[in-house]
Amino acid sequence: EIILQRILKEARCIKDKLPSYLLLSQIFQAQGKVADAYGTCSSILTQLGETIPDSVDPEVVKAMISETLRKYDEVYCDDWLGKKMEDYTLR
Secondary structure (H helix, E strand, O other), X not given: OXXXXXXXXXXXXXXXXXXXXXXXXXXXXXXXXXXXXXXXXXXXXXXXXXXXXXXXXXXXXXXXXXXXHHHHHHHHOOOHHHHHHOOHHHO
């Protein structure tokens, strides 16, 4: 954990930091430090310009998944992810 913190301090750009953030969040999760894992993920997403809502309900999640799949389809022009995500619990 200390080594990863040093890497994060010394890295110059977010792209260089991402693998360390991923490993750090996995370490926190394995240690049962869920709040620290969430904080790490939340911090990196904020740095990437994303926002994380305080709470969501099933309808909001359904809309978010639909929008994500739509954006994915626009970029990659295939629907493999949509087929995999077809889950009746989200309807």
